[in-house]
């Protein structure tokens with residue numbers, strides 16, 4: 001189901017001891033990670049400068065609005081607008097701050113490798129800004145980068161552009177981000193752990209002070225290890241999901257409800273219930289691209305990754321299950337009206353990157369179906385990506401189609417009456433199971 005109730009803790013800074021001494025922070029890249037990290041630190045009392053090359057994002061920041069949608073983020077922005085500043089100029093932000101978090105995107109490049117162009121261009125500008133500073137500056141890499149990138153790519157760019165050397169003049173650290181879209185604000189406020197990669201003692205002390213308000217375990221490692229932690233984390237979560245889907249497909253064949261199986265197995269403390277569900281696979285801005293980057297990197301190093309390749313393969317074929325189940329009931333999809341409920345890659349976000357809706361809709365179009373889709377938050381980004389389908393005003397309008405496919409488990413889809421409908425459910429919406437005329441769950 002949707003994300004659990006989100007409690008955003010707005011702090012009263014005037015009651016916090018010594019908040020005036022908190023170092024000002026700049027955030028380079030104000031997307032999902034940057035906006036949440038920036039607003040989170042502003043809420044802890046820091047002056048925060050959010051930077052982006054996209055002027056619309058900075059305009060939003062200057063208006064006291066979040067540049068991306070994320071539950072609870074609007075409250076944080078409006079409660080902290082006095083100490084949240086926006087600029088498109090990295091130089092200005094670095095001048096006003098002592099610590100910069102690098103939060104730009106690291107999308108998928110050729111052959112699954114990482115495209116580091118955003119990182120390289122932000123670091124160039126950061127390096128020339130550091131050159132003009134007389135005081136020490138700390139650079140923290142939060143973007144997900146492959147092991148060795150901070151040391152071999154980021155550091156040389158900053159040193160070259162600033163004509164300064166790491167150590168006394170500026171420090172560098174790695175602080176991988178584990179937030180999940182949809183619950184990112186809570187994840188910032190209550191992380192499971194904080195991982196900090198550093199090379200020198202001064203950076204360690206700066207980071208220790210910065211993260212003092214957080215009570216979770218803090219793990220100090222070297223730069224490369226911190227970078228690797230993030231990839232292993234995501235590779236493991238992806239593996240858990242693909243494993244659940246493979247077992248789910250088997251259970252469906254045997255007439256066993258997989259969710260009962262995973263509920264029971266997940267209660268084993270060695271396993272844990274999170275991410276242990278079957279469905280139509282994982283999407284989003286992180287798991288697919290990080291998995292691909294790790295596989296591509298392993299190949300470069302001459303290591304064949306059998307498990308990770310299988311995880312990817314299962315994820316790519318899983319959306320096909322929806323078509324297979326649909327065609328059991330509507331064998332010829334030509335000119336059939338097929339409704340899609342949910343376009344974002346998960347509930348609680350407008351992010352459609354690698355959403356499973358994309359391959360499902362593409363397959364429906366190949367079959368000649370007429371697609372009508374609805375999502376509470378992600379209609380406009382999806383319309384830009386796939387303009388040629390019909391978009392409905394409401395979930396109920398989608399129900400007028402010949403069959404409905406549920407792609408994202410938005411809470412509101414649990415309050416619809418599916419009576420008389422054929423529903424193929426990729427996410428397990430109880431209400432659909434209870435009310436649909438014909439109901440097929442992907443793995444149950």
Ligand code: NAD
Pocket residue numbers: 028029030031032033034051052053054057103104105106118119121122123142143144145177178179180181285286
């Ligand atoms: P995003 O695409 O939402 O945001 C990146 C922002 O950086 C964009 O607004 C872009 O305009 C800006 N940018 C690009 N080049 C710039 C430059 N030279 N100067 C200033 N700004 C620039 O990306 P995101 O989802 O926030 O992810 C950022 C990083 O964090 C990625 O490496 C990602 O893998 C990682 N990460 C993301 C998540 C997540 O759930 N989104 C979670 C953990 C880690």
